[in-house]
Amino acid sequence: MRYPPALLLLLSTTLFGCSSQARVVSQPSFALSDTQGTRLGEGIAKEALRHQAASGFHLLGNGLDAFVTRLLLIEAADQSLDVQYYLYHDDATAKLFTYYLLRAADRGVRVRMLLDDFGHDGQEKLFSALIQHPKISIRLFNPFSNRAMPYIDFLLRFSRVNRRMHNKSFIADNQAAIIGGRNIGNTYFAADEYINFSDLDVLGVGSFAPEVSTAFDRYWNHKLSIPIQQLEPSVHSSALSVVRTQLEAISKSENSRAYLARLKSLQLVEDLKHGELELHWAEFSLIFDDPDKILNSTDDDTGHIAPALIALLDRVHTEALIVSPYFIPEKDGVENFANWVESGAKITILTNSLAANDVPLVHSGYASYRKPLIKAGVKLWELQPTAKIKIKGQHNRSLSSSSKASLHAKTMIFDRDTLFVGSMNMDPRSINLNTEIGLLIYSEKLADYASEAFLEELPAHAWRLDMAVKDGIWGQSEQLIWLDESTAPATIISHGSEPEAGRWSRFKAWFFGYLPIESML
Numbered sequence: 001m002r003y004p005p006a007l008l009l010l011l012s013t014t015l016f017g018c019s020s021q022a023r024v025v026s027q028p029s030f031a032l033s034d035t036q037g038t039r040l041g042e043g044i045a046k047e048a049l050r051h052q053a054a055s056g057f058h059l060l061g062n063g064l065d066a067f068v069t070r071l072l073l074i075e076a077a078d079q080s081l082d083v084q085y086y087l088y089h090d091d092a093t094a095k096l097f098t099y100y101l102l103r104a105a106d107r108g109v110r111v112r113m114l115l116d117d118f119g120h121d122g123q124e125k126l127f128s129a130l131i132q133h134p135k136i137s138i139r140l141f142n143p144f145s146n147r148a149m150p151y152i153d154f155l156l157r158f159s160r161v162n163r164r165m166h167n168k169s170f171i172a173d174n175q176a177a178i179i180g181g182r183n184i185g186n187t188y189f190a191a192d193e194y195i196n197f198s199d200l201d202v203l204g205v206g207s208f209a210p211e212v213s214t215a216f217d218r219y220w221n222h223k224l225s226i227p228i229q230q231l232e233p234s235v236h237s238s239a240l241s242v243v244r245t246q247l248e249a250i251s252k253s254e255n256s257r258a259y260l261a262r263l264k265s266l267q268l269v270e271d272l273k274h275g276e277l278e279l280h281w282a283e284f285s286l287i288f289d290d291p292d293k294i295l296n297s298t299d300d301d302t303g304h305i306a307p308a309l310i311a312l313l314d315r316v317h318t319e320a321l322i323v324s325p326y327f328i329p330e331k332d333g334v335e336n337f338a339n340w341v342e343s344g345a346k347i348t349i350l351t352n353s354l355a356a357n358d359v360p361l362v363h364s365g366y367a368s369y370r371k372p373l374i375k376a377g378v379k380l381w382e383l384q385p386t387a388k389i390k391i392k393g394q395h396n397r398s399l400s401s402s403s404k405a406s407l408h409a410k411t412m413i414f415d416r417d418t419l420f421v422g423s424m425n426m427d428p429r430s431i432n433l434n435t436e437i438g439l440l441i442y443s444e445k446l447a448d449y450a451s452e453a454f455l456e457e458l459p460a461h462a463w464r465l466d467m468a469v470k471d472g473i474w475g476q477s478e479q480l481i482w483l484d485e486s487t488a489p490a491t492i493i494s495h496g497s498e499p500e501a502g503r504w505s506r507f508k509a510w511f512f513g514y515l516p517i518e519s520m521l
Helices: 005-016 039-048 063-076 092-106 124-130 150-156 208-220 239-251 254-265 268-273 306-314 330-342 360-367 370-375 428-433 444-461 503-512
Strands: 055-060 080-087 110-119 136-141 169-172 176-180 195-198 201-206 225-227 280-288 319-323 346-352 379-383 404-407 411-414 418-422 437-442 462-472 475-484 491-495
Touching (some): 055 444, 080 208, 092 110, 092 124, 169 208, 176 208, 176 418, 201 208, 201 437, 208 437, 239 254, 280 306, 280 444, 306 418, 306 437, 319 444, 330 370, 346 444, 360 503, 370 475, 444 462
Parallel strands (some): 080 110
Antiparallel strands (some): 055 201, 080 169, 136 225, 169 176, 176 201, 475 491
């Protein structure tokens, strides 16, 4: 039986989406190269003359300062701002961030914003209003075909929409760039009522920034990056004026006052503009996935970030510190760590406890590797949900002291001379499915500084896992124990049961552990 034309039209509209917009040609654009005369450019050039290495770096461990640094760089920009994020929340910090981008555009700065289509909380109307500004362009990466009900794509186009752009980068005037673990939203900048992430970004200047711009351009001009006007109907001509008024009101709200107060006191970018910021100058390698990763088979690792990191992981080291919120080493990873320990290396891994993990599904994929890792000689730590880990020398400023902590930093330190900071988790999803970006800094001083900072904080804010033999009616069995090493001697917090995790969380982690989905976690 043939369906009537009206029904066919209804079905095609529902399942595949439609748009009355004419197709918009994606005009290529690139980072502005002639920015040496900007305020940032002149200050950075002045500082660079004092160092042999071509790039300088500064760690951003505190959420409040990490956000304010971004706002200050927006204010300091004279020519361009390039923004690339996986998640862009619909909350106070994201609105304040957007307001500052709009202010920059008003003074003539070109703004390019590239967001993954999965994580912008349905803010298409806001974006459609912003692009009425002649200086603002917004593109969505790997967009869903159904704009009304995007989750239908998970049924019809799962292999495509399951793979996302997980990159995070921020570039001002092609002179200063920030990459790391943070997206844009309250929970990344110490302002969420319920959960705040312990995270890490790195601010880099010198030759580093143009390399991040090259990565940004690769994504911006890719065929999966679609202008928002091609995906959404146009809005009323007064929409930008309305949005401007709304954002200005939000900038004066109670939620914005703490950031604006810190904005006036933080001298980081002002020092950068005058060539006075204390930076760690070092050689580096920027590594990132080619955007074609989303289109290619998972068996094809051409242009992937993973081979560079795997080559580093395959080498035997004397010491390694690995910080990953979502950690699924798989059998090969466990074997590598066992080989390192056997050769005399010290391996320390920090990840989320179940109580601190915001994704119990991922915890279920990690849990089965805990005993093998401990048997291999790895020192395995799990973050407590009350932790407030900070970078040594930086104040632990937070706008919400009662919220739960969760680890979100993606950091690795090898032999106290190589530091990795980026968006990539140690799990199959980051390695095989999503696109990522990361930075390797070759600096004994910075790597040692970061190592000491994390190792110093561990006993106070994380539990160390070990194993004990338990006698039962069926004989002896090996059982996980969680140790609090902030006291001497260490105190056993829990035998065999995830500490501070509710029954529902424990049940979900147990249940998910039986599902054959590790390759997607």
